[in-house]
Amino acid sequence: MLEPGSAARILRRPAAKVCLGILIVVAAAAAIGPELFPASYREPGPLQYSPPTWQHPFGTDLNGRDVLYRVLLGARISLVVGLAGAAVSLFLGTAYGLIAGYAGGKVDNFMMRLVDIMYSVPRLIFILIFINAFDGHLRDFASRMDWPWLVSYSRIVILIVTLGLIEWLTMARIVRGQVLALKERPFVQAARVLGQSHSKIVLRHLLPNILPIVIVYLTLTVPAVILDESFLSFLGLGIQPPQASWGSLLAEGAQSINPLKIYWWLLLFPAATMSATLLALNYLGDRLRDTLDPRR
Amino acid sequence: MLKLIVRRLPALIFVLFCVVTLTFFLIRLAPGGPFDRERKIPPAIEAQLLAKYKLDGPLWTQFTGYLADVARGDLRLSTKYRNRSVNEILGQTLPVTFALGGIAFVLATVGGIWLGTFAAVRRDTAADRLAMGAALLGLSIPMFVIGPVLVLVFGLWLKWLPVGGWGSPAQIILPSITLALPFAAVIARLMRTSLLEVLNQDFVRTAKAKGLPDRSVVYKHALRVAILPVVTYLGPLAAHLLTGSIVVETVFNIPGAGGFFVHSILNRDGFLLGGVVIVYCALLIVFNLLVDASYALLDRRIRVDA
Numbered sequence: 001m002l003e004p005g006s007a008a009r010i011l012r013r014p015a016a017k018v019c020l021g022i023l024i025v026v027a028a029a030a031a032i033g034p035e036l037f038p039a040s041y042r043e044p045g046p047l048q049y050s051p052p053t054w055q056h057p058f059g060t061d062l063n064g065r066d067v068l069y070r071v072l073l074g075a076r077i078s079l080v081v082g083l084a085g086a087a088v089s090l091f092l093g094t095a096y097g098l099i100a101g102y103a104g105g106k107v108d109n110f111m112m113r114l115v116d117i118m119y120s121v122p123r124l125i126f127i128l129i130f131i132n133a134f135d136g137h138l139r140d141f142a143s144r145m146d147w148p149w150l151v152s153y154s155r156i157v158i159l160i161v162t163l164g165l166i167e168w169l170t171m172a173r174i175v176r177g178q179v180l181a182l183k184e185r186p187f188v189q190a191a192r193v194l195g196q197s198h199s200k201i202v203l204r205h206l207l208p209n210i211l212p213i214v215i216v217y218l219t220l221t222v223p224a225v226i227l228d229e230s231f232l233s234f235l236g237l238g239i240q241p242p243q244a245s246w247g248s249l250l251a252e253g254a255q256s257i258n259p260l261k262i263y264w265w266l267l268l269f270p271a272a273t274m275s276a277t278l279l280a281l282n283y284l285g286d287r288l289r290d291t292l293d294p295r296r
Numbered sequence: 297m298l299k300l301i302v303r304r305l306p307a308l309i310f311v312l313f314c315v316v317t318l319t320f321f322l323i324r325l326a327p328g329g330p331f332d333r334e335r336k337i338p339p340a341i342e343a344q345l346l347a348k349y350k351l352d353g354p355l356w357t358q359f360t361g362y363l364a365d366v367a368r369g370d371l372r373l374s375t376k377y378r379n380r381s382v383n384e385i386l387g388q389t390l391p392v393t394f395a396l397g398g399i400a401f402v403l404a405t406v407g408g409i410w411l412g413t414f415a416a417v418r419r420d421t422a423a424d425r426l427a428m429g430a431a432l433l434g435l436s437i438p439m440f441v442i443g444p445v446l447v448l449v450f451g452l453w454l455k456w457l458p459v460g461g462w463g464s465p466a467q468i469i470l471p472s473i474t475l476a477l478p479f480a481a482v483i484a485r486l487m488r489t490s491l492l493e494v495l496n497q498d499f500v501r502t503a504k505a506k507g508l509p510d511r512s513v514v515y516k517h518a519l520r521v522a523i524l525p526v527v528t529y530l531g532p533l534a535a536h537l538l539t540g541s542i543v544v545e546t547v548f549n550i551p552g553a554g555g556f557f558v559h560s561i562l563n564r565d566g567f568l569l570g571g572v573v574i575v576y577c578a579l580l581i582v583f584n585l586l587v588d589a590s591y592a593l594l595d596r597r598i599r600v601d602a
Contacts, residue, residue, distance in 0.1 A: 117311055120531040120584045122576055124539045125557070129319065129569065132561050133326040227438055234440045234543060235558050247440070254444040254547060262452060271441040278436040286432070 010287045019280035026277050030075035037069050052265050061252065061266055070244055071270050077245040078274070081159050082226035088164020089225070090218050093171025094210070098202055100172070101179025112176065115169050123166040124228060128237055131158055155240055159232070163225045171217055178210045216292050219285035223278045230274065246274040300589055308581050315577045316366055316570070320359055323566040349375055349567070362570075371571035376563040382571035385556060390575065392462055393552035396471055396544065397537045403476035404483060404533065409526060411480065412487025417514060419492060428488065434481030439540055443474040443547035460549035471548040475540050479533055483526055491522040520594075527591055531584040538576050 010016050044065055061067055100111040135158055142150035150157065182188060183206065191201050226246075232238030233247030234254075241248070253267030337345070346352040350361060350372065365372055371382035415427040450470060451459035458467050494500060495518055503513045542554035553572055560569040 120535055120580055121311075121315070122535045122539045122573075122580065125542075125573060125576065126318065126322075128561060129322045129573070133322045136326065223436065230438060231440070231539075231543060234438075235546065237558065237561060250438075250440055250444075254440060257444050257448050257452070262448065264448065267441075267444050267448070271437075271445065275437045275441060278438075279433065282432055282436050 010284075010291055013287070016284060016287055019283045022276050022280040023284075026075055026273065027079060029072055030079055033072040034069060034076065037066070061263075067265060067269055070249060071246075071273050074244045074246045074249045074270065075273065075277075077156065077239060077243060078226050078229060078247070079277075081156060081163065081229045081245070082222045084160040085163040085167065085225035085229070086218055086221040088161060089166075089168040089171055089221050090214065092164065093168035094175050094207075094214055096168065097172040097175025097177075098179055098206060098210075101176040102183060102198070102202055102206065104180070104183075108176070108180075112173075115172055119169055124231065127162045127166055127228075128232060128235075130162055131155075131232070132237060134158060155238070155243070159229055159238060163228050167221055167224055167228065171214065171221065174213060174217055175210055178213060179206055182206055182209055213292055216285065216288045219281060219288055223281040223285075226274075226278060226281075246270055250274070300592070301585060304585055304588075308585065311581060312574075312578055313363075316363060316574055317359075319570045319573045320362055320566075323564075323569060324355065326564060349373055366574060371574070372567040374560075374565055374568045376560070376565040376568065382568050385568065386553060386571055386575060389551060389553040389556055392550060393538075393541050393545070393554060396468070396475065396550065396552060397534075397541050399468060399472040400475035400479075400537055400541075401533070403472055404479035404537075405526070405530070407476065407480040408483025409487050409523065411484035413491060413514070413519065415484065416488045416491035416495065417510075424488075427484070431481040431484045434477045435485075437478075439474055439478060440543050440547060442477055443471070443544060446470050446474060447547070460547075462548075462550045462552075467548075471544050471550060474547070475537060475544045478540075479536060483529065483533075486525050486529060487522065490525045491518060494518045494522040497521075524591070524594065527587060527594060530587050531580070534583050535580050538580070 100108045139151055139154045188205055191205050230247030233245045234251045239245040239248050249270040256263040256266045374380050374382055411427055415424045418424045447459050450457045457470055461467050500518050503517045545552040545554035557572045
């Protein structure tokens, strides 16, 4: 289990400090950065495809918009979708793993076989179909209920829910494995002998004990969800304009790479920001996992 | 092995049935039909179109009719590419996707196993850390970043390789590397962890104690056992490669099934979309069955009965 102080021990490594620094800078910049720009930067301007200058450190795009501003806005959406989607997967995976592991036997067998099957199906493809089937309905529903926020953010809400729906499998496996080991331990057996109800044993005795490892895997789920979201947005099937995420910015960047014109800054800056964030998240998640489970 | 296949068959057919059902109804739930255009079509013509594409009548009879057609191997007509059947479109595009996916599959497994072994043998040296750093990097950089960057560097700046298209061997290099890299990274990490664990086991110590050279201890004894987690990953790997090929085909302008998949969603081309999904899932299910069967062959300790 995670001992107190082990998080601090991880952070003593210079690489971990750099990673944490990257995350803090990106998150802070995404949260407050866009508000700091003068109004003229937020609208399309006359300066088309300007390479990076002091006025526009990341250059400008087809519509003369500042790329730095767009990257920060994209970071906002990507990070929100990543965190919220991971939270959904945390809830689902923990519940599923707890039930399977605690029930054991045939129920466990069936539930884990189901997870195996879902692993081998191209889940993202189903999610694509699902999103495009339900987005219109959700927006209709929202406008009928007169919820303007849901009308404009329906895509994001649906992305969060559906990506959470596909990224819970690993979490379920980990939790189930932990529960299988824990439930044979004396303190759980004692609780059972004392006549505690199943729900109390699961919630009061098992859940607190698996929490550390769940949090570690949450760190690794966030980059996975961000990657999924950007995959969908890159194909033009995720976040829709005028909103932007790293994926949709990269799609624009990839289109601007051709033999006639190379607007490299449209590709390089979103790519670097996104890759650095994912790298930092993965690195910290890895280190946390190593401390928790030295066998791996 | 035959017994395993026969035993699994009912469950597999059931999974495939679920896939067909889910796809059919999900597409139908989407707002807007395949014949929605800016200009309204006269009702009589629309009725005829619906009849031609078997989209008339109650939903339930449409569904049973579709199930029967799929069972016969007829994936029906595309509503967007008029007069072309889904079978015909898939017949032309799937070989391209499979060639790309197959090459990436080999690259990812061979590269990943090699890198993981390389790192595990040199545990805690600079080479190990460098290899695992590279793997972490490969895992974190999305394919749609690697692809355009490779195009930019090798296609446009150095002009060594073509920027896209399909047909010549030179055009295969960049897309297959792009598709394989993230998964080679995953396999390398799996392989390193697993090999380190195996190298601590008794039979490895015995092999060393009887004086075998390190090379043959690792490559003849340890690797054979350590490779099992990688074999388990092959099923999910195939699924990821199919999903990933959609992006890679877009980036490199490759005429595979991925582009048709994306357009079929945007065009509400239900039968084409359904066809791609059904064929993908059917192939993955068969592939997973083969992986499970090979698992039993590789590790004699495991009896696959279920």
